[in-house]
Structure formats: C-alpha cells, structure tokens
Amino acid sequence: xxxPIQNRTEDExxxxxxxxxxFHMSAKSFTVDQLxxxxxxASRHGARITITEANHLTxxxxxxxxxxxxxxxxxxxxxxxxxxxxxxxxxxx
Numbered sequence: 496x497x498x499p500i501q502n503r504t505e506d507e508x509x510x511x512x513x514x515x516x517x518f519h520m521s522a523k524s525f526t527v528d529q530l531x532x533x534x535x536x537a538s539r540h541g542a543r544i545t546i547t548e549a550n551h552l553t554x555x556x557x558x559x560x561x562x563x564x565x566x567x568x569x570x571x572x573x574x575x576x577x578x579x580x581x582x583x584x585x586x587x588x
Contacts (some may be wrong), residue, residue: 499547505529512536517543527556534563545571 499521500508508520515587521529528544536546544564549557 500544505533508533509536513540514521514541515540515542519545519547522546522549522552527552527559531563534560538564541575543571 499519500511501521503511503520508525509532510540511518512533517537520533525533534544534546536542545561546560563586
C-alpha cells in the first residue's frame with residue numbers, strides 16, 4: 496500500500512501536481528477548496544493522485560473534488576473501506 500505524502504503545504508502539493516507528478520495524499524490536512532485546487536492542477540497536467548482518509552467529506556464534497564480531476568488524469572478518493580471515483584461520463588455540477 497502506498498503511503499500518503501505528509502507534511503507538505505497546499506502550495507507544495509499543487510506544484511507537484513502541476514509538474515505532472517502523481518502521488519497519494521491525505522484529505523485530513525486540507526480543506527475541500529484546497530483539495531479541489533490540487534485535483535484541478537493534476538487534471539490540467541495529466542498527474543494521477545489518490546486522496547486518502549476522506550471519511551469526513553460529504554458525498555457532494557467528494558464529487559466536487561473528483562470532478563476537478565477530469566479527463567486526462569485520475570483522482571481517486573479512498574475512505575476507510577471503500578473507494579469513490581467520479582462516474583465516467585458524469586458532468587461537473
């Protein structure tokens with residue numbers, strides 16, 4: 496199992512995603528807006544990110560973040576026992 500990157504700021508995670516680097520990250524240390532920004536950077540630059548420890552996020556918040564990682568990249572959000580991904584073909588709301 497890959498471990499999430501820890502002890503990095505939102506700006507550092509954004510820069511890694513914008514450079515096209517894929518990684519695992521924990522949702523615990525970031526707001527939904529920050530996760531959205533990082534996922535959008537990953538989408539624009541073809542990076543694949545996995546967001547772990549997302550149990551505290553609502554379904555709408557999970558959808559918002561997953562929708563930011565559209566088309567060229569993948570945004571995968573993992574909770575404790577299940578994984579939630581934006582359904583293929585689903586539009587951002």
